[in-house]
Amino acid sequence: MRIHLVNPNTTVSMTDKIAAAARAVARPGSEILARTSAMGPASIEGYYDDALALPGLLAAIAEAESDGVDGHVIACFDDTGLEAARTLARGPVVGIGEAGFHFASLIAHRFAVVTTLSRSIPVIEANLVRYGLDRRCCAVRASEVAVLELEDAASGARGRISAEIARSVAKDGAEAVVLGCAGMADLARALTEEHGVPVIDGVASAVTLVEALVSTGLVTSKHGAYAAPRPKAYTGLLKDFAPRES
Amino acid sequence: MRIHLVNPNTTVSMTDKIAAAARAVARPGSEILARTSAMGPASIEGYYDDALALPGLLAAIAEAESDGVDGHVIACFDDTGLEAARTLARGPVVGIGEAGFHFASLIAHRFAVVTTLSRSIPVIEANLVRYGLDRRCCAVRASEVAVLELEDAASGARGRISAEIARSVAKDGAEAVVLGCAGMADLARALTEEHGVPVIDGVASAVTLVEALVSTGLVTSKHGAYAAPRPKAYTGLLKDFAPRES
């Protein structure tokens, strides 16, 4: 099975960390094709970065499709471009945010999310409402760690994240905690041991979820929301993105 | 008052129609600065087009901001890029979809939406949930009219739209109907008379709503979700979109 893992920001060191997390849980027979977005923001922090990450993300999805992959993982916790990516893909597409939420709801009655900056809270809350899983989430907390601080061991990021996990267990009644950024993938195991509740990494969740969907033969429905884009003219900087007759 | 009206698709004839609808309702003292997106899809039909319309839309918003406009209208019924645009804008930003929903909820207990293709239904439904106004919407119906057919008088588009309005009043209990595409702006008045219930055009709604917000001195909150983008590097095709220190 060939799984395309796309980091929709352009920071290669982050792709490497994410790919390592993915390969650590992937099945023996799975090949992880990791790709860094070729254009757009170096990190995704809020709505503007989200929007400008889309062309790079969708170019990567399209390229991987022509390589014939079996499924895709979008490795940004905002689930950037999830629905648009599904219109391009034959196989399943899973975002690491939704994967974390689904997994949390299967092993705990109530879960919390600990993310980076507070400006990401509205994005995550809106996603939870869209998926319906807001009913199971007791809090979305920000550690006020910037995404690229996670790449810097000296930033003290881990301590601030750990403190928010402790608060969500003590004050919000969280039974499990989802880490709200792809760049936190390497912290899940140690934080689980530290806090005595499952701490969930969305990257591992999404990779194994795509493997699961592919194993059962499920593909993205092409009836309705995720039908292939209609062929039409695109102009200017983005003219090469125009959908063609298939 | 100077209001920026951006058509996030690249079809100039559609911008002209939208601008005419806007000017027909704008206050004497309001100047409507209509702009067609400089890049991306010729029409927006579904999630993929929505995603690729964002860079052109945000470039237009940024340009209008440096021109010192007082507010913005996003003239696509999907409210494409609404939140991202708000992070760039000082004044208010209103989408024609949300404007239509808010207006409908002020003059009717239950309203329906009649849009173009059925692939747009999920986008509209998700927006209604996000705004909370799904509780007031009794149906989202598709006329299966493609966006650019609206530019072609011989397409029979008007008849198909009218038929769905009739169904929404008779079967869904709609007390008012929102037209679900910027390209339908010229039809609202005649359809209102034909059906005896208010038929609402989002363009007129959004223009007057921005005028209203500006008159009261309200601007977009910069505390939280819509804070200005953080300065950072962008690369590749989109490198010029990088947010700078303000």
Place this chain on the structure above:
Amino acid sequence: MRIHLVNPNTTVSMTDKIAAAARAVARPGSEILARTSAMGPASIEGYYDDALALPGLLAAIAEAESDGVDGHVIACFDDTGLEAARTLARGPVVGIGEAGFHFASLIAHRFAVVTTLSRSIPVIEANLVRYGLDRRCCAVRASEVAVLELEDAASGARGRISAEIARSVAKDGAEAVVLGCAGMADLARALTEEHGVPVIDGVASAVTLVEALVSTGLVTSKHGAYAAPRPKAYTGLLKDFAPRES
């Protein structure tokens, strides 16, 4: 354009303040016809006052209708009698509570309400649920300022209101705050500057919202919930309120 602004309580000094707030934002061509209710409570604080304010409110709406106004603003934050007023009106009717909520949801992801007495919280919460906008409201807080204290500069009311705004920003994550009483209309601008987030006055919001609706030619739907009252006998003290054949 002629807009009827009705203060559903009987305190004339409050009508004067509200009318001044309305005129400060109204368009040059708009005439604000301010009216104080001719019967009922001197201030509206909770469900009982709300109920007894209705006959005076509806008499005012009916009178203004025969004067041929274009729209109505109900200047009580509880949106007292909103739906009943709509059954009498040809043009749009907007309550200052709903106007404040709608405006807040257009310029902020999450907003709070700061009102007078805690007994008004349930009324406001129930309205938010009815409109669907509870999903965007993070808190309804009471300052424990009685309505008529707002008419008394020596009451310290402003300080208590400001303190609750500070709490809603710091603790509830509010990105904007709606002032929950018509009598606070004169405080919005100064509190906005003090707190650095938009502080919204419902009176200004409702006046400009009615102007917007009227500009687009929209009227209240007479199909369904807001159909004209059926002619029938009324008896006793209220016999003159009986609806007649139109």
Place this chain on the structure above:
Amino acid sequence: MRIHLVNPNTTVSMTDKIAAAARAVARPGSEILARTSAMGPASIEGYYDDALALPGLLAAIAEAESDGVDGHVIACFDDTGLEAARTLARGPVVGIGEAGFHFASLIAHRFAVVTTLSRSIPVIEANLVRYGLDRRCCAVRASEVAVLELEDAASGARGRISAEIARSVAKDGAEAVVLGCAGMADLARALTEEHGVPVIDGVASAVTLVEALVSTGLVTSKHGAYAAPRPKAYTGLLKDFAPRES
């Protein structure tokens, strides 16, 4: 136990029918004090009638309170004035609409409501949302029978109501049906037999529900929403309604 049953419209024949339904189910020791509103509409059909029924209703509640009753039933399916009445009452106050909904949700998974005119549907739907019981209601249907037609045996009202019950069982999956008007109280038993599902009369439900609450010693909470009205001046036609110091 003394239970005050107030018909908030002014039609005495309807009060008689309601009182008979109440006495048919009341406990041996319960005294039903039936009262017809002394002012306002002859029947309640939509928001305007609802609003003008309030003074008469509240006068009746106040009078019964000074007579020392143990609880109140508001015999209009719109639950007209429910919250305002609770601010006046020491004991419990139950509306026949809410009583019917609560009872239906205890004996069936999903229930429907069959009411009089379609203009009452929004009132009932809004109440269901307010109580939370919309989640259990599969449909609110109108029989297009006017309230006073129920007082006229030759009107064919029963047949039209029965037809809507049949549709709600066959099409909506209703397992029980609530009759949506006090004037239908005499039909419940025969319609239950005819349709083979429980058909629920709100009057009987509310009377026995008040008896139940009183038996357990529960009274209306005076902490918060239903605190006694604050003493203040009322003017004009309604000056006698002014709350006094207690």
Place this chain on the structure above:
Amino acid sequence: MRIHLVNPNTTVSMTDKIAAAARAVARPGSEILARTSAMGPASIEGYYDDALALPGLLAAIAEAESDGVDGHVIACFDDTGLEAARTLARGPVVGIGEAGFHFASLIAHRFAVVTTLSRSIPVIEANLVRYGLDRRCCAVRASEVAVLELEDAASGARGRISAEIARSVAKDGAEAVVLGCAGMADLARALTEEHGVPVIDGVASAVTLVEALVSTGLVTSKHGAYAAPRPKAYTGLLKDFAPRES
């Protein structure tokens, strides 16, 4: 009227306390048939105990049905086995949890629940969502009192429960409080006086609610969810539970 009151745990002293609470509020003509489950857990604390309490509960319901009772009360706050019991019963079946929630929503705008151990919170929250009454509940709090501590006067249980009631009034805005365990039935009256808000016992609520339903002639709907079990083979330890042709 004969009402079957079943304690689904096997602790007889608890049944005695519950039966006393039931008899204290029952009508003169009502006979309370109290039964202790003949098999399963000594107390019900969380999902596992809930599951294993079901056979004993359903055996008791079946036995009471053949005795010809008019209705049933399930005296566990988790409303253990409520829907399954309804498939066996002709008359109404009411759980003490739902009874407490319904009663609270009739005398207060917002209520809290104070229960035993925190592991019961998810069960109660899920029930509130299922009934729709979560919209009226402002908090579910655990006193961390084990069920059988309530049988021991020296345990200090009452003090811990009282402290949580005080918190729910002061912090959560509760206007009434529901006691979240059958074993707290004897505390309601004194705690009401202590805190000045209604403190509600589910046992008294459920008994009088069943009396109310029976008085109006309502029975459990046999159309849909609560149809009688289909006859089929059961094997092993539970073979005697097999439903037979009726």
Place this chain on the structure above:
Amino acid sequence: MRIHLVNPNTTVSMTDKIAAAARAVARPGSEILARTSAMGPASIEGYYDDALALPGLLAAIAEAESDGVDGHVIACFDDTGLEAARTLARGPVVGIGEAGFHFASLIAHRFAVVTTLSRSIPVIEANLVRYGLDRRCCAVRASEVAVLELEDAASGARGRISAEIARSVAKDGAEAVVLGCAGMADLARALTEEHGVPVIDGVASAVTLVEALVSTGLVTSKHGAYAAPRPKAYTGLLKDFAPRES
């Protein structure tokens, strides 16, 4: 990896079919330990069967736990005993109903469920609400096929199921369909081809979902809802189910 697959009804032929479906999708290294419940109903159709299936189910879970399995699948579409099972399990426990819902929501915007008898609809609807996924489900339809008819090739069951799938696509706007019974596991692939939309089998979904959770190292949270049962006495027929000190 060792996965325990429990059929909570006692029909061995059904277990065989389910185990085959499970093994067809399981990873090479996974061992499927299929178990038929040793006590209770031959098929699960509605609330009563659900309740009596619990002891057999929980006995199977406990036994598998002492065998040291890595995770469990509950092969009944009602997700019978899901939460109780989680209190016994160290590893993850997934029901086939929830697995089907989660998978459907990842490959389609809106999905429908086609189940056996209409009495199962309320159970499924309540589960969807509990999981939050009701927001994504457009219809739950019954084929009126009894569970054991699925074991009989001559019953015409397949045709009736196929007809409901066709209706859900044409009328409800379903983009994918979840088969609502473990006994339909062998039909998914052919029905997918027949209808051109993904038709989802919960057994395959649940098996691969448990594999995914186990691969990532996630276990059931023991903080809160799913803490191990408290040791206590159980009596009568079920005395051996008493939880012991661990």
